[in-house]
Amino acid sequence: MTENARRGFLAAGATFAGAIAVAPGLHLIAPALARGAGEPASNANRWGLLIDTNKCSASCDACVKACATENGITEQVADPRQRSQWIRKIDIKEKNGRQHSLPMMCQHCSDPPCVDVCPTGASMKRADGIVLVDRHVCIGCRYCMMACPYKARSFVHEPLTEQNPQVPRGIGCVEACTLCVHRVDKGQLPACVEACTEGAMLFGNLADPNSEISRRIAHEATTQVRADLKLNTGVRYQGI
Amino acid sequence: MNTATVLSARAATSKFWLIAAVGALISAIGFGSALYMEHHGHAVTGMTNQIVWGLPHVFAIFLIVAASGVLNVASIGSVFGKTAYKKRAPLSGLLTLAMLSGGLFVLMLDLGRADRVMIAATKYNFTSVFAWNVFLYSGMFGIVAVYLWVLMEKRLYPFAKPVGVAAFVWRLVLTTGTGSIFGFLISRNAYQSALLAPMFIIMSFAWGLAVFLITQAVMFRWNGKTLDPAILKRMKNLFGTFIAAVLYFLIVYHLTNLYFAKQVAFEKFILIDSGFAAIFWIGQVLIGALLPMAILYHPRLGQRMCAVTAAAVLVIVGAFCELYVFIIGGEAFPLDIFPGAEITSSFFDGQVATYSPSLPEFLLGLGGLGVAFMITLIGVRLISKFLPEDDAVQPDAATD
Numbered sequence: 001m002t003e004n005a006r007r008g009f010l011a012a013g014a015t016f017a018g019a020i021a022v023a024p025g026l027h028l029i030a031p032a033l034a035r036g037a038g039e040p041a042s043n044a045n046r047w048g049l050l051i052d053t054n055k056c057s058a059s060c061d062a063c064v065k066a067c068a069t070e071n072g073i074t075e076q077v078a079d080p081r082q083r084s085q086w087i088r089k090i091d092i093k094e095k096n097g098r099q100h101s102l103p104m105m106c107q108h109c110s111d112p113p114c115v116d117v118c119p120t121g122a123s124m125k126r127a128d129g130i131v132l133v134d135r136h137v138c139i140g141c142r143y144c145m146m147a148c149p150y151k152a153r154s155f156v157h158e159p160l161t162e163q164n165p166q167v168p169r170g171i172g173c174v175e176a177c178t179l180c181v182h183r184v185d186k187g188q189l190p191a192c193v194e195a196c197t198e199g200a201m202l203f204g205n206l207a208d209p210n211s212e213i214s215r216r217i218a219h220e221a222t223t224q225v226r227a228d229l230k231l232n233t234g235v236r237y238q239g240i
Numbered sequence: 241m242n243t244a245t246v247l248s249a250r251a252a253t254s255k256f257w258l259i260a261a262v263g264a265l266i267s268a269i270g271f272g273s274a275l276y277m278e279h280h281g282h283a284v285t286g287m288t289n290q291i292v293w294g295l296p297h298v299f300a301i302f303l304i305v306a307a308s309g310v311l312n313v314a315s316i317g318s319v320f321g322k323t324a325y326k327k328r329a330p331l332s333g334l335l336t337l338a339m340l341s342g343g344l345f346v347l348m349l350d351l352g353r354a355d356r357v358m359i360a361a362t363k364y365n366f367t368s369v370f371a372w373n374v375f376l377y378s379g380m381f382g383i384v385a386v387y388l389w390v391l392m393e394k395r396l397y398p399f400a401k402p403v404g405v406a407a408f409v410w411r412l413v414l415t416t417g418t419g420s421i422f423g424f425l426i427s428r429n430a431y432q433s434a435l436l437a438p439m440f441i442i443m444s445f446a447w448g449l450a451v452f453l454i455t456q457a458v459m460f461r462w463n464g465k466t467l468d469p470a471i472l473k474r475m476k477n478l479f480g481t482f483i484a485a486v487l488y489f490l491i492v493y494h495l496t497n498l499y500f501a502k503q504v505a506f507e508k509f510i511l512i513d514s515g516f517a518a519i520f521w522i523g524q525v526l527i528g529a530l531l532p533m534a535i536l537y538h539p540r541l542g543q544r545m546c547a548v549t550a551a552a553v554l555v556i557v558g559a560f561c562e563l564y565v566f567i568i569g570g571e572a573f574p575l576d577i578f579p580g581a582e583i584t585s586s587f588f589d590g591q592v593a594t595y596s597p598s599l600p601e602f603l604l605g606l607g608g609l610g611v612a613f614m615i616t617l618i619g620v621r622l623i624s625k626f627l628p629e630d631d632a633v634q635p636d637a638a639t640d
Contacts, residue, residue, distance in 0.1 A: 081288035081594075085587045093582040104577070104585070113426060119370035120363045139360050140352015142292040143370055149427030151575050151587065155292060155352060157283040171281045172352030225577060229426060240578075 035185045046110075046129035046207040046234065047179055049193070050216055051102060053239035055200035058101035061089050066195030067105075070180060072164035077157065084154035084169075086177045087192055092240065100240050103192065103201070105177035106131055106152040107225060108234030114144035114153065114176075123174075129206070129234050130179045140172040149226050152176050179234075206234065252462075256621060263614040270607005273600040274349035282352065285601040290593035291571050296350040298563045299605030302447065303343030303612060304377075304418055305440055306559070308411040309448020310335040311384065314391075315411070316478075318404025324471050327628045328456070329404075333388045334619045334626050335451060335612075336411075340380060342612030346605055369420045376414040383407045392625050415441045422570075429506035430570025435496065439489040446482035447559045450552035453479065457549040459620060459627055467545055468630050476548045480536040483555060487529045490562075506573050514592065516569035519561050528558010568595055 035041065067087045068074060077083040087105040094100075108131045114123045115131065122137035123144045133144075133153075145153045153176040156169060163169055166182040180190035188194075193201040204213030216222070222236040277284055287294040314333055317326030348357055364371040387407045390396040419440030422431040453475060460467050494511065497503040510516050532551035541547040572593045577583060583590040620626045 077283070079283070079288065080586070081290050081588065082283055083289070085289070088585050088587045088589075090577070090583050090585040090589055092578055095580055104589075115365075116367045117370065117424070118365055119368045119374065120359050121365040137356075137359055137363060138353065139356045140354075141360075141370065142352070143368070143421075145289070145292045146571075147425055147427060149575065150577060151289075151589065154289045155282065157288075158281045172278075174352070226427075226579075228579075 041126040041128040041130070041185075043127040044207060045205045047184060048108065048129065048204065048206040048213060048234035048236065049179075049190075050202040050204070050213050050222065050236050050238065052200045052202075053100045053102045053237055055198040056101050056103070057198065058089070058091055058099075060101075060198070062195045062197065063087060063103050063192035063201065064089060066191040067177070070164070070183075070191035071167045071178075072162065072169065074162070075158065075160055079157075082157040084156060084175060086152075086154065086175070102237060102240065104150060104152070104225075105192075105235065106148075106179070107150055107231070108177075108179060110232035110234070112231065113147040113149065113229075117143045117147040119143065126181075130181050130184070131176070132178055132181065133174055133176065135168055135170055135173050135175075138173040140174065142174060144174055148176075149229055149231070256617075260614070260617055263610055263617055266610030267607050267614055268610075270345070270604050270610055271349070273603040273607060274354065276600050277350075277604065278354055284598060286595050286597045287601065288593070288595070290588050291568060291595040293567055293571065294595060295564075295597040295601045296346050296604050296608075297567055298560060299608050300343045300346040300350070301418065301563055301567070302556075302559055303339045303346065303608055305415060305444045306447040306451050307336050307339035307343060308380070308415045308418075309444030309446070310339065310452050311407060311411050312445055312448055313452050314387070315404060315408040318387075318391075318400050319408050324474060324630065327630055328452070329400075330388060330391050330623075331455065331459075331620070331626045331628060332452060333384050333391065333407075335448075335455060335616060336384050337381065337388075338612040338615035338619070339451065340377060341615055342608040342610075344377060345611045346608035349604060349607075350601075369417060369424055373414075373417045373421070376410070376417045380410060380414055383410050392623075411444075412441060415444045422566075427575060428570055429497075429503055429573055429576065430510070430566065433493065433496070435489070435493050439486075439493060442482065442485045442489050443559070443562070446479070446486045446555055449475070449479050449482055450555040450559070453552040454549055454556075455616065456628065457545055457552075460545075463627060469543060471630060472545060472548060473543065476536050476542055476551075479548070479552070479555075480533055483529050483533050483536075487525075490524075490529075502576070502579070509573050509592070510565065510569050514569070514572070516565045516572070520565045520569075523561025524558050524565060527554050528561055529555075532558075571595075 064087050071086060073084055073086060087103050090102055090104045092100040092102070108129055110129065112123070112125055112131050115125055117123075119141060120137050120139055122134045122139070123131070124134060125131045140155065142155055145155060153174050155174050156171050159171045160169055167178070169175055180188075180192075183190060189203050193203045202213050202216070204211040206214055206217070208214055209218070217236060220238060222238050223240050224231070224233045224236060285294060310332055312332070313325055314329035316322050317324075317329045348354060348360075351357070351360075360374060364374070366372070383403070383406055387403050390399045390403045416437040419437035423433055423436035425431040456467070494507060497507050510520060532554045535541050535547050535551040535554075538547075572595065574590050574592060577589065
């Protein structure tokens with residue numbers, strides 16, 4: 001082995017060893033810290049999304065497909081009006097002719113009307129801001145669907161089979177985007193964010209002023225849908 | 241007892257059993273429909289993720305609102321001391337219990353998870369108007385049961401007024417709660433109005449009295465009795481006033497909506513542009529208000545029991561039209577997610593939602609009427625005190 005080759009080998013070895021040593025720390029810059037089993041969600045986090053509609057193409061529905069796969073929303077429903085839609089693409093045409101396309105899902109409001117109106121407390125907001133439906137307590141009254149300003153909730157009209165074990169769903173209950181809570185709790189990104197190859201969706205902690213999502217919201221123009229309702233949504237948009 | 245009397249009594253008994261069998265059948269069909277919906281899911285209904293509350297809610301809310309309203313007859317007697325109405329207080333209480341049961345029968349069996357009714361009864365979220373209503377409805381059963389007891393037990397007559405006042409206050413709160421189910425919905429143009437609570441109260445006055453007048457007419461006819469014309473006159477005048485008050489609230493509700501620019505498109509939709517407009521103008525306004533008022537205030541027709549009963553039937557038809565326009569029409573109008581912009585999606589955003597009620601949900605609603613009918617029928621058969629027994633013309637007739 002020549003001197004150069006030895007040096008190259010040592011440099012490569014040191015880089016590899018360094019990578020091994022640093023890699024566990026890399027998750028520090030991942031969007032979410034994994035939560036231990038039995039450990040409650042913390043209000044040190046408020047999970048949210050920032051969606052840049054300038055990067056969102058009307059022809060792309062990768063986020064919708066990824067959500068359906070991840071959450072097992074694959075049933076064939078005869079009447080499309082009765083289909084569950086946790087996330088959908090909305091095409092917007094403003095009066096001045098400007099057009100946008102964006103994904104719409106549960107906005108994970110800080111003051112969610114669905115939680116206010118739920119008689120049994122099945123609709124609830126976790127300490128980390130994720131709005132969920134407890135499928136064991138939901139009685140299927142659909143009052144939350146009447147209350148949601150974003151039409152973000154769906155009612156399961158038919159018996160379901162072949163569900164994803166991590167995402168229980170069931171006939172007669174109301175459901176909506178969970179922000180992929182089962183992934184977030186493991187420190188992973190929501191499926192829609194991961195699937196967005198255009199980088200239009202940013203997931204992060206709104207409670208941390210140093211997170212990328214907080215910094216961008218602090219310095220760039222962003223919008224809450226139906227901001228007039230003062231629900232303080234966890235999902236923000238850019239470009240509309 | 242001569243043979244003719246015995247035969248007539250037997251015929252009446254047979255007729256009773258026949259009517260009871262029809263009522264039981266309708267209730268059973270309603271229950272069967274609920275089981276069918278429970279087994280197959282709401283896929284067999286016309287309700288969707290766009291129109292989430294449908295025909296069962298029209299029936300249920302009619303029954304619940306009318307249930308609280310029919311108690312007014314008792315309140316006018318106990319709280320405001322009108323003798324003619326005191327005689328009618330027990331029947332009024334029975335009808336309240338019957339219709340409240342019928343309404344809750346429909347509401348509970350329409351739940352996606354009707355099997356979890358125990359959860360609804362044991363877990364409460366006190367920011368929810370629905371949760372308040374669980375207490376208000378069960379409390380109403382308790383108060384009206386005590387009220388009936390006080391009205392029928394001579395020893396307890398002195399308590400009739402305080403219990404009557406409690407029942408009156410409770411029923412006002414209950415109807416406020418029912419109106420507020422919609423009044424607190426901030427996201428939909430049709431609702432989100434504080435006006436809905438008093439509007440539901442006045443609707444309950446008219447609908448409840450309509451149900452009472454029909455029941456009273458049938459009971460008097462069945463028993464071969466004639467209603468004192470002075471009492472008929474008082475009741476029909478009160479009825480006419482209630483119908484006019486409902487119309488007044490309806491006008492104010494739509495005028496206030498028209499005042500706010502953001503509501504104009506919705507008003508145009510409900511009053512002019514959609515299929516709901518015809519139901520509104522013909523069903524709700526013409527059949528449900530103008531025609532009954534014309535009958536009631538007609539110099540000759542207004543004095544006839546059958547005409548007053550017909551007016552009551554028209555008011556109930558109008559009530560169903562009103563709730564259909566209010567509930568289904570209110571949901572059919574697209575949510576204003578991006579105000580001022582045109583939006584489209586695979587989830588029917590920006591589109592008027594369509595709704596075709598299916599047979600099972602209609603039969604479930606009908607089953608609620610059947611349950612209310614059966615409870616009333618059994619009540620009046622078992623306890624003769626439910627039949628109003630008037631003395632001569634009431635001395636305070638001129639004061640109403």
